[in-house]
Amino acid sequence: MTASLPTKEELELIRDYVLLPIMLDVVKSDRDKMKYEFLSLKELYLKADDALLNILMKDLFAVKQELKRLGIKVEEIDRTPTALNYKFWYKGYEDHFSLMRMVVKSEISVRLGRYINRMFEGR
Incomplete structure (x- = not known):
């Protein structure tokens, strides 16, 4: 079997x-803090x-279903003070990647902004 690169x-x-569970944690944490304000x-x-949660x-459920349908497995390797490290398998192809924490924070902020905008656009 020949390894296939993911699209x-x-x-x-x-x-x-990788990012959706972190986004969920951020919103849950903020929600828990807000309860006491x-x-x-x-x-x-x-x-x-x-509503955002x-x-x-x-969306996370849909992503998990699609990954399963495609036969893609993702596993967290470890977390360092500067990065989140993951490994994934896809049709005989195995690779790893890292997300820098600063990039993750920035991307989560942008993504949450998009989700909030969608909520108020009625989509």
Whole structure:
């Protein structure tokens, strides 16, 4: 069997698989902190967080299903102070990649902004 390189779209799925759980953790953490704040619009913020969490969970579920359908496996190798390291397998091809923590923070911020914009656009 010849090893097949993943397509750009498949690599994006792998990246989504890595980033979506981190995004979920960020939103959950912020939500937990907000529970103890005395804000006049706290209920609105908590409901918005709940809606965002639901969308993120649905997207993560869809990504996991698609990876399974494609036969792609992803595994976290380790986390260092500067990077998150992963390995993936795809049709006989094995590779590893690292995401720098600064890049992850930046990308998560951008992605969460897109999700929030989508929520208010009614999509």
